[in-house]
Amino acid sequence: MNLEELLGIELPIIQAPMAGVQGSALAAAVSGAGGLGSIPCAMLGPDGIRKEVEIVRAATSRPFNVNFFCHVEAPPDEAADAAWRELLSPYCRELGMAETQAPAGAARVPFNAAAADVLEALRPPVVSFHFGLPAPDLLARVRRCGARILASATTVAEALWLQERGVDAIIAQGWEAGGHRGHFLSTDLTEQPGTFALVPQVVRAVRVPVIAAGGIADAAGVAAARALGAAGVQVGTAYLLCPEATTSSVHRAALKEPRRVHTAVTNVFTGRPARGIVNRIVRELGPLNPQAPAFPRAAGPLAPLRAAAEKQGSGEFSPLWSGQNASGCREVPAAQLTRELAGVPAR
Known part of the structure; x- marks a missing residue:
């Protein structure tokens, strides 16, 4: 068949x-x-x-x-989560935010x-x-x-x-x-x-x-x-x-840029290796960072930082998922x- x-x-x-x-x-x-x-x-x-x-x-x-x-869901690790928030704190201060906390919402x-x-x-x-x-x-x-x-x-x-x-x-x-x-x-x-x-x-x-x-x-x-x-x-x-996709404006912009050919497998967005376009946070904290909490806990503290940057039109803290061949x-x-x-x- x-x-x-x-x-x-x-x-x-x-x-x-x-x-x-x-x-x-x-x-x-x-x-x-x-x-x-x-x-x-x-x-x-x-x-x-x-x-x-x-x-x-x-x-x-x-x-x-x-x-x-x-x-398999990893057990809670408050120490790892706190260390991750501390690693993100300079970016939060740069954007005028208080220390980031994991938001309630979809997991x-x-x-x-x-x-x-x-x-x-x-x-x-x-x-x-x-x-x-x-x-x-x-x-x-x-x-x-x-x-x-x-x-x-x-x-x-x-x-x-x-x-x-x-x-x-x-x-x-x-x-x-x-x-x-x-x-x-x-x-x-x-x-x-x-x-x-x-x-x-x-x-x-x-x-x-x-x-x-x-x-x-x-x-x-x-x-x-x-x-x-x-x-x-x-x-x-x-x-x-495609118009039917809900891809964000910063993600769409990145896919249209010449740098879209530069992707990396990184764990900084969720705690698990995933391929996306290399942006500032991937360059500075990754691609693979041993301090990233276990999947999917790394994503929570990053979410407010991502939202604040995207409000300013920046995708430097966003997961810009893409394969190596974005030519299509x-x-x-x-x-x-x-x-x-x-x-x-x-x-």
């Missing part, structure tokens, strides 16, 4: 779930065009998940994906029983996971919903681990990819190869379809991934300038971009 048949889609294009820069509008546009749109749910509670799914279903009858994180939470309850009621056609898989009992509940299950792997070992646990397809996330690294078996980043080294190795190692992710920005990249055995591709960065970023409708990625002639 090919990827299109497996997921019920027309085009082998999956829009990467990108929390913070997209919602249901982008997912609905991609699904409506024949690809697989994705709703990022890691920062949504049950009501938020329900609302986003309802919006997509009102916009299109085609399949869509809901995505969750599966990280990145791993897939849990409450999310499983919502999925049992909504029965989405596709569910994907990042940072591994949920506990076996929770995964069984998702499977009983009838959903196809996708998950990310950054190494062959992770791909084999996922196959052993019955996923329907594996997203091979290469080193070039923007946003959070999906690793879960090892924290050694040197073990994670680039997309076009990883994909053929995973294809040879597993029996399920493999979806290439990372550095793919146009139809030529899609064709190259498929020539290496990928059943389809997952694309994120190229969608960031264009201000075109997401449906048009999806068809172009698949090599479908313009209508």
